[in-house]
Amino acid sequence: MSEITAAHPSSVSPPADGHPSGDDRFELIDKHLRRVHYAQDQLIETLHVAQDVFGYLSEDLLLYVAHALRLPPSMVYGVATFYQLFTFEPPGEHSCTVCTGTACFVKGADDIVAGVAEAHRVSVGQTSDDGRLTLKTARCLGSCGLAPVVVLDGEVLGHQDIDSVLGKVAAAVRGGS
Numbered sequence: 198m199s200e201i202t203a204a205h206p207s208s209v210s211p212p213a214d215g216h217p218s219g220d221d222r223f224e225l226i227d228k229h230l231r232r233v234h235y236a237q238d239q240l241i242e243t244l245h246v247a248q249d250v251f252g253y254l255s256e257d258l259l260l261y262v263a264h265a266l267r268l269p270p271s272m273v274y275g276v277a278t279f280y281q282l283f284t285f286e287p288p289g290e291h292s293c294t295v296c297t298g299t300a301c302f303v304k305g306a307d308d309i310v311a312g313v314a315e316a317h318r319v320s321v322g323q324t325s326d327d328g329r330l331t332l333k334t335a336r337c338l339g340s341c342g343l344a345p346v347v348v349l350d351g352e353v354l355g356h357q358d359i360d361s362v363l364g365k366v367a368a369a370v371r372g373g374s
C-alpha cells in the first residue's frame with residue numbers, strides 16, 4: 198500500500214483551482230467530508246459517496262478516506278469489504294446482475310449465471326478481460342413475482358430464461374456503451 202503523506206484534509210483550504218491531487222473528483226469527496234465534519238461514524242456514507250464519484254473503491258481511495266476520517270486503513274478496508282454494496286474493481290461498460298434469491302433460484306437463476314459467465318468468460322463479481330461486461334449476483338431484488346429477475350445496465354428484466362438473457366447481454370455488449 199502506498200503511504201499518504203499529505204496534510205489532513207480538514208487542515209487544508211479548498212484549492213483556488215482544482216484539487217491538489219490533480220483529480221477534481223476528490224473535491225466532491227472533500228465537500229461531503231466537510232459537510233459531515235469528518236465524523237468517523239460517517240464512514241459508510243463516505244464510502245458510498247466515494248464509490249458514487251469514482252464508480253468503485255480503489256485502494257488509493259480507501260486510503261484517502263481512512264486518512265480523512267483518521268481511521269486505520271485496515272478498519273476502513275474491513276468495513277468496505279463487509280458490505281456487498283461496495284465494489285473494488287472498475288466496472289465494465291455493461292453490467293448484468295442476476296438475482297439468486299430463493300424465488301429466482303428455483304426458476305433457474307443459477308443456469309443464467311453459469312450461461313452468462315461461460316459466454317462472456319467472466320466470473321461472478323468480475324469484469325471480463327475486454328472490460329465489456331461485469332457479472333454480479335444479488336440476493337432477492339424484491340420482485341419475486343417476476344422471477345427469475347435480471348438487471349441489465351439498470352433495466353429490470355423479469356421472467357427471463359437463459360436464452361433471453363444471453364441474447365440481451367450479447368446485444369448490449371455488441372451495441373457498445
Ligand code: FES
Pocket residue numbers: 296297298299300301302336337338339340341342344345346
Ligand atoms: S428472489 Fe429474485 S426477486 Fe426475489
